[in-house]
Amino acid sequence: xxxxxxxxxxxxxxxxxxxxxxxxxxxRVSSDRTAWNWIRQSPSRGLEWLGRTYYRSRWHSEYADSxxxxxxxxxxxxxxQFSLHLNSMTPDDAAVYYCARDLPREPAAGIHNCFxxxxxxxxxxxxx
Amino acid sequence: xxxxxxSPATLSLSPGDRATLSCxxxxxxxxxxxxxxxxxxxAPRLLIYDTSNRATGIPARFSGSGSGTDYTLTISSLxxxxxxxxxxxxxxxxxxxxxxxxxxxxx
Numbered sequence: 252x253x254x255x256x257x258x259x260x261x262x263x264x265x266x267x268x269x270x271x272x273x274x275x276x277x278x279r280v281s282s283d284r285t286a287w288n289w290i291r292q293s294p295s296r297g298l299e300w301l302g303r304t305y306y307r308s309r310w311h312s313e314y315a316d317s318x319x320x321x322x323x324x325x326x327x328x329x330x331x332q333f334s335l336h337l338n339s340m341t342p343d344d345a346a347v348y349y350c351a352r353d354l355p356r357e358p359a360a361g362i363h364n365c366f367x368x369x370x371x372x373x374x375x376x377x378x379x
Numbered sequence: 380x381x382x383x384x385x386s387p388a389t390l391s392l393s394p395g396d397r398a399t400l401s402c403x404x405x406x407x408x409x410x411x412x413x414x415x416x417x418x419x420x421x422a423p424r425l426l427i428y429d430t431s432n433r434a435t436g437i438p439a440r441f442s443g444s445g446s447g448t449d450y451t452l453t454i455s456s457l458x459x460x461x462x463x464x465x466x467x468x469x470x471x472x473x474x475x476x477x478x479x480x481x482x483x484x485x486x
Contacts, residue, residue, distance in 0.1 A: 351422075
């Protein structure tokens, strides 16, 4: 059974970079049957998909337009984890951030785009 | 962007009642709709994907239906652990979007 465990600071200063890591057990970050996502939730924005990384012969990363200029999601196969970096943080970025696994399916079927396993969430506050 | 509207915003029911939750999309989703349950302090939990497929371990009292722009999550007989917030999510069009949620609380 897959488990995702998030780590990283809950307080970020305005204009600084948020860095979170999601450690995977029970699956491989390099699996070709799934993708690894970051999603956030706030009272003002609701649930918002931020981006993902996945491996299909090579690494791919895709991002939501709303954060595309500020976000990087990458994988670390040696540690079996993936990370989120979101720079130029503002109070509007305050939210609970979740990592999530895409529902696995055969590679030829493509990414499912719904999320069957989630991390525990990290409450991120943006304040000086 | 596909906008999802969920109704009602709040549903007050008793254990044993039948719950019917609605999700309406701003354009056709071709059945690419999922439902999640979220309890306070927890991450969302996938219940249903592609309109009517129950995720692994989800009890049979949860069912989904719909087509086009209108989708429904039905809980046939509410158990105490079912009182939570329910979200729909579409994967038909980019970007992926979620609805604002329906809270099912105890009457």
